[in-house]
Amino acid sequence: MGRAWNMTNSFVIKLYKYIAKYNFNNIMMQAKGLETTSKAPFFVSDYKGSFNFSRLIEKKLILEIAKFLKVNFSKLSGYFTTGGTESNIYSLWLARNWAEKIAKPNEKSFWLIPDSSHYSIFKALNILGILDNHRHKIKKINLNFNLSINSSEIINLIKNIRVSGDSPIIIVLTAVTTEFGLIDPIGEVVFFIKKNKIKNVFIHLDACFSGLILPLFKKYKTLFSHPEISTISIDFHKTFGSPIGSGLVL
Numbered sequence: 644m645g646r647a648w649n650m651t652n653s654f655v656i657k658l659y660k661y662i663a664k665y666n667f668n669n670i671m672m673q674a675k676g677l678e679t680t681s682k683a684p685f686f687v688s689d690y691k692g693s694f695n696f697s698r699l700i701e702k703k704l705i706l707e708i709a710k711f712l713k714v715n716f717s718k719l720s721g722y723f724t725t726g727g728t729e730s731n732i733y734s735l736w737l738a739r740n741w742a743e744k745i746a747k748p749n750e751k752s753f754w755l756i757p758d759s760s761h762y763s764i765f766k767a768l769n770i771l772g773i774l775d776n777h778r779h780k781i782k783k784i785n786l787n788f789n790l791s792i793n794s795s796e797i798i799n800l801i802k803n804i805r806v807s808g809d810s811p812i813i814i815v816l817t818a819v820t821t822e823f824g825l826i827d828p829i830g831e832v833v834f835f836i837k838k839n840k841i842k843n844v845f846i847h848l849d850a851c852f853s854g855l856i857l858p859l860f861k862k863y864k865t866l867f868s869h870p871e872i873s874t875i876s877i878d879f880h881k882t883f884g885s886p887i888g889s890g891l892v893l
Contacts, residue, residue: 738813
């Protein structure tokens with residue numbers, strides 16, 4: 644693994660220097676009012692700049708991961724992150740903005756957060772100012788004796804919330820939990836929402852720990868394919884020794 648890391652590190656450094664030198668030369672030429680004469684690397688020149696090339700690679704990876712996970716979003720987007728924490732923060736930032744946009748005046752958004760969620764979820768709530776107040780209500784889902792959560796508890800909370808209106812509901816589910824290695828009842832929760840046509844629900848799926856492993860098993864082949872899922876966070880460096888500080892949010 645050390646040898647693989649050294650090879651990757653060496654390649655990244657060479658690639659960065661190569662593109663940086665090209666960009667620097669172009670900037671200096673343009674500052675002097677001269678035409679750009681610096682020869683670009685073939686992979687940069689084909690896409691008119693290193694940013695476009697980077698974005699192309701990013702899009703390719705997004706599409707490959709989406710295909711591997713068999714996601715079924717009506718619209719697909721995403722970007723590279725520095726890992727699971729950033730992916731989770733970004734996802735909950737999207738959820739917060741979505742909830743505040745559709746909420747009626749003086750209407751709260753409800754956040755259903757299992758106790759087994761990764762600490763980065765609670766960090767994200769704190770950073771984003773999502774606390775119990777006039778705009779948000781956080782409801783923690785307690786663990787049962789198996790150290791997992793019951794779908795019935797989440798479903799009952801959704802039912803109780805819907806009695807009083809169509810307030811935004813944000814649900815955080817995990818596959819797999821870091822401490823206990825368990826998968827939250829994703830299928831059961833999604834089935835209830837779909838069957839009862841529950842509106843204004845944002846489901847964030849934290850798949851950082853084993854998201855790139857589960858689809859390899861027949862039982863979990865379509866775990867991520869529910870169109871009711873809004874965001875998915877992926878962490879590469881928790882899987883098969885990928886470079887530390889690499890993740891993705893879909």
